[in-house]
Amino acid sequence: MAHIGELEALLRPPAMDMQPYPPKVITLASGEEMVVRQIARDEVPKLLEAIYPLLLVERDYYDIVSARLFGELLAFKRYRVKDEYVLVGLIDGVLAGMVNGRLVDEKVGMSYHTMTIRRGLRVGSHLFAAKMEYHIEHLGQDEVLIVAESPIGFRRWMIEYPLDKRYEVQHELGGVPSWVLTRDTYMAAKPRLVSGRRPVSDELLAGAASIVLPGEEIVVRQVTGKKGGEQ
Amino acid sequence: MRPVYIVGAGMCKFGRSEISFSELMCLSSMVALEDANLGDVPVDGVVVANMGAARVNRQTAIASALVDQLCLYPATAEAVENGPASGASAFKVAVQAIASGMSDVMLVTGVEMMRAVNGLEGTDFVASLAHPEAEYIYGVTLPSLAGMFARLVMDRFGVERKHLAMVAIKNHDHAMMNPYAHIQQPITMEGILTAPEAVVNNPPIADPLHLFDCCPVSDGSASVILASQEAAERLGGVRVRVAGIGQATDTHAVHEREDPTDLKAVRIASQKAFTMAGLSQSDVDVVELHDAFTILEIAESEAAGFFERGKGHLALEQGETRLGGRLPINVSGGLKGRGHPVGATGVAQLVELTWQLRGDAGDRQVEDASVGFACNFGGFGNNVVASVLRREA
Numbered sequence: 001m002a003h004i005g006e007l008e009a010l011l012r013p014p015a016m017d018m019q020p021y022p023p024k025v026i027t028l029a030s031g032e033e034m035v036v037r038q039i040a041r042d043e044v045p046k047l048l049e050a051i052y053p054l055l056l057v058e059r060d061y062y063d064i065v066s067a068r069l070f071g072e073l074l075a076f077k078r079y080r081v082k083d084e085y086v087l088v089g090l091i092d093g094v095l096a097g098m099v100n101g102r103l104v105d106e107k108v109g110m111s112y113h114t115m116t117i118r119r120g121l122r123v124g125s126h127l128f129a130a131k132m133e134y135h136i137e138h139l140g141q142d143e144v145l146i147v148a149e150s151p152i153g154f155r156r157w158m159i160e161y162p163l164d165k166r167y168e169v170q171h172e173l174g175g176v177p178s179w180v181l182t183r184d185t186y187m188a189a190k191p192r193l194v195s196g197r198r199p200v201s202d203e204l205l206a207g208a209a210s211i212v213l214p215g216e217e218i219v220v221r222q223v224t225g226k227k228g229g230e231q
Numbered sequence: 232m233r234p235v236y237i238v239g240a241g242m243c244k245f246g247r248s249e250i251s252f253s254e255l256m257c258l259s260s261m262v263a264l265e266d267a268n269l270g271d272v273p274v275d276g277v278v279v280a281n282m283g284a285a286r287v288n289r290q291t292a293i294a295s296a297l298v299d300q301l302c303l304y305p306a307t308a309e310a311v312e313n314g315p316a317s318g319a320s321a322f323k324v325a326v327q328a329i330a331s332g333m334s335d336v337m338l339v340t341g342v343e344m345m346r347a348v349n350g351l352e353g354t355d356f357v358a359s360l361a362h363p364e365a366e367y368i369y370g371v372t373l374p375s376l377a378g379m380f381a382r383l384v385m386d387r388f389g390v391e392r393k394h395l396a397m398v399a400i401k402n403h404d405h406a407m408m409n410p411y412a413h414i415q416q417p418i419t420m421e422g423i424l425t426a427p428e429a430v431v432n433n434p435p436i437a438d439p440l441h442l443f444d445c446c447p448v449s450d451g452s453a454s455v456i457l458a459s460q461e462a463a464e465r466l467g468g469v470r471v472r473v474a475g476i477g478q479a480t481d482t483h484a485v486h487e488r489e490d491p492t493d494l495k496a497v498r499i500a501s502q503k504a505f506t507m508a509g510l511s512q513s514d515v516d517v518v519e520l521h522d523a524f525t526i527l528e529i530a531e532s533e534a535a536g537f538f539e540r541g542k543g544h545l546a547l548e549q550g551e552t553r554l555g556g557r558l559p560i561n562v563s564g565g566l567k568g569r570g571h572p573v574g575a576t577g578v579a580q581l582v583e584l585t586w587q588l589r590g591d592a593g594d595r596q597v598e599d600a601s602v603g604f605a606c607n608f609g610g611f612g613n614n615v616v617a618s619v620l621r622r623e624a
Binding site: 026027028029030031032120121122125126129151155191192193194195196197 | 414416419422427429430432433434443
């Protein structure tokens with residue numbers, strides 16, 4: 001066992017101390033309350049189960065985001081990526097979306113992915129904002145490197161914040177060069193884009209303690225927008 | 232003029248289409264044809280309402296294409312482009328064809344596939360209906376015109392943001408009962424206006440209008456089959472008569488109007504429709520208004536004569552315009568909830584009224600509805616078509 005442990009130690013990236021993300025609650029347009037909290041590694045299989053049916057959904061690039069997120073979550077669970085974290089949004093305990101990222105070093109963060117399961121309520125926008133809040137306000141970083149893989153992402157991050165180009169840096173997700181959210185940009189955007197209340201009540205926290213999946217059919221239907229009616 | 236009846240109605244679910252433009256156009260047409268159960272009664276003509284296929288979908292001569300796809304030859308075929316009023320304009324053309332005796336059975340289909348392009352391009356395409364030299368060239372878009380209009384109405388008549396939110400909440404609630412609606416998501420006053428998070432949930436689009444004050448960008452199609460009295464009698468079933476149609480225009484540039492808050496074309500078109508129908512506003516049981524922006528539902532409800540000027544928001548506040556209220560408005564969800572595929576909207580309003588008058592509207596059925604009114608608002612109120620439908624035994 002000791003031999004396996006030594007080998008495993010060589011395979012695992014060294015970890016930095018990361019202050020945990022303090023949960024918050026956001027009232028959505030529907031009046032529903034979404035708890036945003038960080039997950040532990042043992043909760044990853046639940047998220048993989050939610051993502052799996054989306055691997056072949058081309059709409060809005062869910063396929064590529066799902067495939068990459070799937071790998072990133074596995075790498076998080078099995079200690080194969082350095083200093084990764086995952087936040088989820090839960091409405092009555094039901095998974096509404098997730099975001100992840102990692103720390104490049106103490107001062108620079110790297111945003112990975114944002115995936116919305118419950119669409120039409122700006123869940124993705126809220127969760128992305130929570131991710132930026134984590135990097136800048138709670139981890140005390142100076143900037144976050146970001147790319148978008150879909151036009152929706154480009155509109156939400158690059159245009160809405162707005163982000164600056166950091167084209168001399170290649171983002172880990174490959175493809176296009178990186179954009180960056182600086183502390184100043186974040187602070188300027190915060191009143192418009194970052195919301196939520198703390199502390200979260202014990203009742204809400206208890207309701208969000210375990211992740212409930214909406215069911216494969218509902219996930220695909222919500223993501224593709226096919227809700228009711230004939231077409 | 233010969234009487235004209237709606238003998239068939241159909242639509243597809245509004246939203247984002249996964250099928251081609253041609254298929255979308257055919258889909259609602261086929262549903263309406265099936266609904267009419269025409270048997271050996273031939274379709275004499277087809278009128279297709281659309282605003283942007285040539286630009287957005289690279290497709291022209293779409294009425295001829297529809298005739299071909301449905302094998303309706305040698306039916307006549309025309310396309311009508313009249314901005315957001317294209318749907319009701321096409322309907323009017325078909326009504327005229329039957330009323331004049333030139334045709335006996337007509338298919339009217341409204342179709343738009345706007346999500347084929349991104350939001351910026353879509354907004355620009357719709358903005359092309361604005362005055363080219365006085366508005367469009369300066370970057371005026373429909374949300375910006377609606378925002379300026381809303382500010383004027385709010386300042387003058389005491390309409391507040393909460394009233395705009397009430398329209399959105401009501402129409403989202405109504406859309407929850409409509410399986411064809413694009414938006415099927417209830418919203419609350421807290422979530423879009425009063426909670427601290429509302430500033431993020433409901434960001435400004437064109438002050439004072441926010442995200443939930445604006446209709447979604449939708450793909451969709453809707454169709455009706457019109458018939459002469461003789462043809463309608465052969466087909467049997469509940470008959471919905473086209474009791475009145477009115478149309479009116481106003482200045483292209485909104486700022487040229489003496490009072491920009493006065494929707495004169497809505498007022499005149501509605502009055503013409505009621506006069507032709509021999510009915511008044513008090514006879515109406517169910518109303519479909521063109522709420523591309525929440526403020527328009529309030530303003531149109533007054534201009535069409537259902538409420539005194541400056542009182543529409545008070546009726547809304549009292550719940551009069553909800554399903555179950557004294558005058559239910561946009562029980563389909565309206566443009567806000569059902570969605571707004573521009574060329575299809577005017578026809579979809581008439582499909583909804585037809586279902587309501589036949590008693591086929593399911594959970595959103597207005598009890599004992601026998602007279603319906605629709606307002607299809609083109610441009611920014613510079614070309615409006617109003618229709619009055621009446622159920623006949």
